[in-house]
Amino acid sequence: MMSSFMTARQLGYLSCSVCHLLCSNCPESGAEERRRCPRCGARLHSRKPDSITRTWALLLAAALFYVPANALPMTTVTALGKAQSDTILSGVIYFIQTGSWPIAVVIFVASVLVPLLKLLILACLLISVQRRSRFRPRDRTRLYLLTEAVGRWSMLDVFVVTILVGMVKLGTLATIEVGPAALFFAAVVVLTMGAAMSFDPRLIWDAGEEIHD
Amino acid sequence: MTESDRSNGGIPDMPVAPVRKRSFHISLLWVVPLVAALIGAWLVVKGIRERGPRITITFKSAEGLEAGKTKVKYKDVDIGTVTAVELGPDLQHVLVKAELVKSAQGLISENTRFWVARARVSATAIYGLGTVFSGAYIDLDPGKPGKPARHFTGLEEPPIVTTGLPGRHFIVESARKESLEVGAPVYFRQIRVGEVVSYRLRDDGRTIEAKVFVHAPYHRFVWKNTRFWDSGGIDLKVDASGVHLYTESLATVLAGGIAFDTIQESPEPLEEAPEDYVFRLFPNREKALEKTYSPDNYFVLLFEGSVRGLSVGAPVEFRGIPVGKVIDIRSEFNLSTNKVKIPVIIATEPERISFVGTAPNRESGKNLFEYLVSQGLRAQLRSGNVLTGQLYVALDLFPNAQPAHVTHGGRYGYAELPTVPSPLEEIGSKLSSLLDKMDRLPLEQIGADLRDTLQGAKRITTSQDLLNTVKSLEAASKEMHLLLKTLRTQTTPEMDAALGQARTSLAAVESLLRSDSPLHSRLIAAAEEFAAASRTLKVLAEALERDPQSVLFGKGQEE
Numbered sequence: 163m164m165s166s167f168m169t170a171r172q173l174g175y176l177s178c179s180v181c182h183l184l185c186s187n188c189p190e191s192g193a194e195e196r197r198r199c200p201r202c203g204a205r206l207h208s209r210k211p212d213s214i215t216r217t218w219a220l221l222l223a224a225a226l227f228y229v230p231a232n233a234l235p236m237t238t239v240t241a242l243g244k245a246q247s248d249t250i251l252s253g254v255i256y257f258i259q260t261g262s263w264p265i266a267v268v269i270f271v272a273s274v275l276v277p278l279l280k281l282l283i284l285a286c287l288l289i290s291v292q293r294r295s296r297f298r299p300r301d302r303t304r305l306y307l308l309t310e311a312v313g314r315w316s317m318l319d320v321f322v323v324t325i326l327v328g329m330v331k332l333g334t335l336a337t338i339e340v341g342p343a344a345l346f347f348a349a350v351v352v353l354t355m356g357a358a359m360s361f362d363p364r365l366i367w368d369a370g371e372e373i374h375d
Numbered sequence: 376m377t378e379s380d381r382s383n384g385g386i387p388d389m390p391v392a393p394v395r396k397r398s399f400h401i402s403l404l405w406v407v408p409l410v411a412a413l414i415g416a417w418l419v420v421k422g423i424r425e426r427g428p429r430i431t432i433t434f435k436s437a438e439g440l441e442a443g444k445t446k447v448k449y450k451d452v453d454i455g456t457v458t459a460v461e462l463g464p465d466l467q468h469v470l471v472k473a474e475l476v477k478s479a480q481g482l483i484s485e486n487t488r489f490w491v492a493r494a495r496v497s498a499t500a501i502y503g504l505g506t507v508f509s510g511a512y513i514d515l516d517p518g519k520p521g522k523p524a525r526h527f528t529g530l531e532e533p534p535i536v537t538t539g540l541p542g543r544h545f546i547v548e549s550a551r552k553e554s555l556e557v558g559a560p561v562y563f564r565q566i567r568v569g570e571v572v573s574y575r576l577r578d579d580g581r582t583i584e585a586k587v588f589v590h591a592p593y594h595r596f597v598w599k600n601t602r603f604w605d606s607g608g609i610d611l612k613v614d615a616s617g618v619h620l621y622t623e624s625l626a627t628v629l630a631g632g633i634a635f636d637t638i639q640e641s642p643e644p645l646e647e648a649p650e651d652y653v654f655r656l657f658p659n660r661e662k663a664l665e666k667t668y669s670p671d672n673y674f675v676l677l678f679e680g681s682v683r684g685l686s687v688g689a690p691v692e693f694r695g696i697p698v699g700k701v702i703d704i705r706s707e708f709n710l711s712t713n714k715v716k717i718p719v720i721i722a723t724e725p726e727r728i729s730f731v732g733t734a735p736n737r738e739s740g741k742n743l744f745e746y747l748v749s750q751g752l753r754a755q756l757r758s759g760n761v762l763t764g765q766l767y768v769a770l771d772l773f774p775n776a777q778p779a780h781v782t783h784g785g786r787y788g789y790a791e792l793p794t795v796p797s798p799l800e801e802i803g804s805k806l807s808s809l810l811d812k813m814d815r816l817p818l819e820q821i822g823a824d825l826r827d828t829l830q831g832a833k834r835i836t837t838s839q840d841l842l843n844t845v846k847s848l849e850a851a852s853k854e855m856h857l858l859l860k861t862l863r864t865q866t867t868p869e870m871d872a873a874l875g876q877a878r879t880s881l882a883a884v885e886s887l888l889r890s891d892s893p894l895h896s897r898l899i900a901a902a903e904e905f906a907a908a909s910r911t912l913k914v915l916a917e918a919l920e921r922d923p924q925s926v927l928f929g930k931g932q933e934e
Contacts, residue, residue: 223407
C-alpha cells in the first residue's frame, strides 16, 4: 500500500549511517561483501547486516536473563537484625499491601512490564519480518520507535537500587545489599537495548515492496 | 539485491564503495544468548543442587510466623525459610512448610524436634530476648540420628535440654507432683546443676514420673543410692534448738525445684547411676536423708491384746534407741478358735546397734536375730505417751521369757519375731492371780489366832511380876552408877603415872637405836667385819675344793 515510494536500495544507492553520504551500490558486488564509506570510512550497508539473526540472539539472551532477574532477590534489607530479601515482584506486592499504589505501579511498569513488552514487541517484529507480513507496517514501526525510546528508562530500577545501597548504610539499624537479580536485570536492559538497536526497521517495509515488485 | 542493475541510474559521478571480503559468516553475537543460556542453566542446576529438604511442621498456632520471612535456625544459623503457613485439613492445626538448605539434610530425622523461638519469661530466666526485634523463628534440635522424615509435629514449648548437651537423664518417681515443674531447677549442694525436663502421670495413675537432666560434670555425683527430694518452697522448722529456715535458693521458693545428695551409709564403693536410672522423690530433705530399710529386715509381730494407740510409722525402739518403725497393722480373726491376732509389720535397722564381740553362727542379719531371740529378745507394746496413749514397739531382752525362735516365712512372707504381752497386760494377769491366792487364804482363822495372841500379851503387861522386875532393875542400875564413880576417882591417877614411866623408857630405847648413835655405828662396823670374814672363808673353801692338797703343800707354783 506504500508502494508509491522508491527506496534507496531499489535505486541502487547506499546511505552512510554515520555521515549520511549517499553513494551508489556497486553492481558487481554481492550482498555478502562489505563496503566502506568513501568519506568517513564507516561500513556501508543498505540494511543492517544479519539484523534478524543478531536481534534474535540478543533477544534470546535477554529473555533468558529475564527469568533470574525476576526470580532472584533484587535487594536484601537488613533492619534491626532482621534480614529480608525482596524480588522485584515481592517489592511491588509490599507496596500494594502498604497502600503505596503509585510507587507499586511505577515499579511494576518500569521493571516488569516494560522489559517484558520490549521482549514481546521485538519478538513480534522479528517474526512478522521473517514471515514477510504486510500487516500494518506503520503501526509496527511506531511500536519499534516506542521500544527504542523507552529502553533507557528500564534502567530506572537498577539506578534506584544503586542509590539505595549507597545511601542506606546505617550500620546495625538498617543496611541494603544488592541481590543477584540486579545484575541480571541490568543485563536484560542492556541486551534488549542492543536487540532494539540491531533491528533494522526498514525490513518492516521491505516485505511490502517485494510484493509490489 | 535484485535491484543491483539500477546502480548509477540517476546520479552521476557517484563514488563507488569498495568491497571487502567477509571473513566468516556465523554471527559472533550468538555467543551472547549462549552465555545467557549457560548462566541460566547454571542457576537452575545450582538451585536444584542446593535445594534442601522441604518439610512440613504442624503447630497449634502460627503466631509470629510469616511465609517467606520466618527463618529456620539451628544454633542461630539460618538453615531455611518458611515457604507457606496454612491451615491443616482438620482446621485445628497450622501447617508450616519450610524449605531448608541442602546441608541441613543430615540434620533432619524423625527424632528432630521443632519449636517456635519467641521471647519467654519464666520464674527463673528470660529467653530469646533477641526475637523481640528480629521476630520469631523456628528453632530445631536434631535429636538422635534416625530415619529420614518430612513431616513433624512442632513443640509448643522449647525443650529444656537439647541433644548434644553433656550430662545425663534420670527418672524421679513421686506419688505427688510436688515441685516437678518443667524447667524447675535441680540443685546439688545448692548449686544449680540441672532441670526437670518433663513429667507425666504413669498409666496406672498412681505415680508421677519426671525426667530430670543433670548437666556434666555434676551427673557424676548422682550415685545409685543418691536421694532426691523436693526443695520447693520454704522448709520452716521450730524445735528445741530454735527456728530453722531452709531453702535451696530464692528461685525454688517461686518456681519449685528438686535437690539431691548422697549419704554414704556403708563403706561399699558408690556406683554411678546410669542413664534413666529411677529414683524416688522424697517430700523433703530430712525425709530423704533418713535411713532406709532394707527388705531383709522386715518382721511380723503377732499381738493378741489391743493395739489401740499404735499407728503406722510408730517407732520401734531398743531401750529407747529408734531402730525401726511400724510399716503396717492388720488384723486376723480365727473362726475355728475365736481368737484375734493382730499382725504388726515392722522394718528394722540392726545396723543402728553396734555389736561388740562375736556370737556363734553370726553371718547375716537373720542369723543375728535368731541368736538374739534365743537370748531372750522379744517385742512388746509399750506406752510411749501417757497423755495420748500412743504405743510403740519395744524390742528388749527378757532373759526369763519362755524359749521361742524366729519363724521364717511367716505371715505375708516375713519372718516372725516372738512377742511378750505388754507390761499393763502383765500386771493385770499377775494381779488377778494374786487375788485368787488371797481368796484362798484362811482369813477368819488367822483373825481368831491373832486375837488370842493379843490377849496373852495384854495379860503379861498388866501382871504384878513385871512390876517387881522393873523395880529391882532400877536398884541394880543405881549400884552400877556408884561403882563407876569409885573407879573414876581412884584408879585413874595411878594409871597416868604408869603411862609417864613407860614413855621415858621408850625415849631411851629410841636414842640408843638412832642412826647417829654410837651403838648404831658400832653395829655397822661389826657387820662389815663379819662380811669380810665370811668372804675370806668362802675363798678358802673354794681353794680347798679346787686344790685339797694345798692344805699340806701350800699353793701350787705352776700357774
